[in-house]
Amino acid sequence: xxxxxxxxxxxxxxxxxxxxxxxxxxxxxxxxxxxxxxxxxxxxxxxxxxxxxxxxxxxxxxxxxxxxxxxxxxxxxxxxxxxxxxxxxxxxxxxxxxxxxxxxxxxxxxxxxxxxxxxxxxxxxxxxxxxxxxxxxxxxxxxxxxxxxxxxxxxxxxxxxxxxxxxxxxxxxxxxxxxxxxxxxxxxxxxxxxxxxxxxxxxxxxxxxxxxxxxxxxxxxxxxxxxxxxxxxxxxxxxxxxxxxxxxxxxxxxxxxxxxxx
Amino acid sequence: xxxxxxxxxxxxxxxxxxxxxxxxxxxxxxxxxxxxxxxxxxxxxxxxxxxxxxxxxxxxxxxxxxxxxx
Numbered sequence: 001x002x003x004x005x006x007x008x009x010x011x012x013x014x015x016x017x018x019x020x021x022x023x024x025x026x027x028x029x030x031x032x033x034x035x036x037x038x039x040x041x042x043x044x045x046x047x048x049x050x051x052x053x054x055x056x057x058x059x060x061x062x063x064x065x066x067x068x069x070x071x072x073x074x075x076x077x078x079x080x081x082x083x084x085x086x087x088x089x090x091x092x093x094x095x096x097x098x099x100x101x102x103x104x105x106x107x108x109x110x111x112x113x114x115x116x117x118x119x120x121x122x123x124x125x126x127x128x129x130x131x132x133x134x135x136x137x138x139x140x141x142x143x144x145x146x147x148x149x150x151x152x153x154x155x156x157x158x159x160x161x162x163x164x165x166x167x168x169x170x171x172x173x174x175x176x177x178x179x180x181x182x183x184x185x186x187x188x189x190x191x192x193x194x195x196x197x198x199x200x201x202x203x204x205x206x207x208x209x210x211x212x213x214x215x216x217x218x219x220x221x222x223x224x225x226x227x228x229x230x231x232x233x234x235x236x237x238x239x240x241x242x243x244x245x246x247x248x249x250x251x252x253x254x255x256x257x258x259x260x261x262x
Numbered sequence: 263x264x265x266x267x268x269x270x271x272x273x274x275x276x277x278x279x280x281x282x283x284x285x286x287x288x289x290x291x292x293x294x295x296x297x298x299x300x301x302x303x304x305x306x307x308x309x310x311x312x313x314x315x316x317x318x319x320x321x322x323x324x325x326x327x328x329x330x331x332x
């Protein structure tokens with residue numbers, strides 16, 4: 001018996017792996033390469049940044065990310081207003097990667113929480129410009145719906161602040177977002193360990209995006225493997241359909257035919 | 263007469279000669295055109311237009327590539 005899953009479709013892209021990994025903060029490039037490989041991801045995020053001028057160019061990030069293996073998802077990390085994020089998205093597209101963008105418009109450097117109004121404004125602009133917008137957002141169900149209304153391809157609520165490793169802090173909000181969403185929901189940010197990934201999938205998330213949880217683990221490659229296993233476990237558990245929680249016990253063994261007691 | 267143009271490239275002042283194109287600048291920076299994206303005064307200069315886009319005094323340029331990120 002084979003237990004198949006549907007691929008996750010985002011715009012013109014189709015992914016068998018539902019895990020999305022970042023490419024930042026790994027101790028070495030080799031470690032990043034191995035971690036991505038082991039995780040089974042097919043889509044990785046990248047940042048758009050100024051080149052350091054006057055520094056001879058060695059290997060670039062793209063040399064480590066074979067295009068036949070990974071779809072690149074440029075982000076707008078570090079942008080604190082809509083205009084800045086839109087310009088960064090356009091530069092990402094100009095780099096020749098395609099129309100995918102992970103839109104982030106952040107409120108401030110300390111919380112890195114999404115700035116809701118700027119996010120909505122930038123999403124609207126980028127959708128009109130033909131981008132496939134995967135939109136980082138807070139776990140606010142109302143904003144998630146508004147983003148969907150302007151045409152984003154996926155809403156990506158934060159489980160917890162970026163890099164905080166706290167796991168999903170408000171599962172009820174994520175559940176409401178999932179229940180109402182008509183686009184795929186990818187939980188993005190806050191993943192600290194494998195159970196956070198499993199939990200996101202058990203709630204019904206279509207995907208999980210993480211970076212620090214793997215890159216900053218003591219053994220990133222091993223954690224990448226754990227994340228892959230957790231994604232499979234959580235997704236399967238969701239598809240299988242969990243039993244309802246009950247207050248009292250319910251015997252698993254037959255209640256009749258028990259041998260005589262005292 | 264070859265006038266000197268003052269530019270800002272990635273936030274730093276830089277001088278080039280009159281008649282310099284975006285393609286010339288990218289080459290002078292030692293970069294491969296297919297690995298960079300260029301924004302001039304907040305507008306993208308598409309790669310096919312690099313060779314035909316002449317820089318002007320006071321232009322502000324951003325020359326970017328992909329780096330690791332989440």
